Amino acid sequence: MFLSNAAVRRPVAMSCLIIGLALLGLNSYRKMSLEIMPKVDLPYITIVTVYPGATPEEIETDIAKRIEDEVVAVSGLKHVNSVA
Incomplete structure (x- = not known):
């Protein structure tokens, strides 16, 4: 309920928050090393x-x-x- 009220009252702030989280996720995904068969000792x-x-x-x-x-x-x- 709180998030939906905030989204209706402040759509620009919520849009900035969502875009910021999406950019943070994309940056983290890009920096994450992922291998099909990682070397494990x-x-x-x-x-x-x-x-x-x-x-x-x-x-x-x-x-x-x-x-x-x-x-x-x-x-x-x-x-x-x-x-x-």
Whole structure:
């Protein structure tokens, strides 16, 4: 109700306000960087393996341990965690 009364009483002021907001929005849109595929650095990696019919102990010894041994060799790695 307040905005509609102000628009009727002061049409020039409301027009200036709307035009100012539109120009501000256009300026912001122009300055905004937008990419289809932005570069994102994720600080972790997930490896999922499937071994149908195997027990958790078999997965741990046959797969997880081998993967852990290879992944530990990656430089800059701080922590390795595996779940079987």
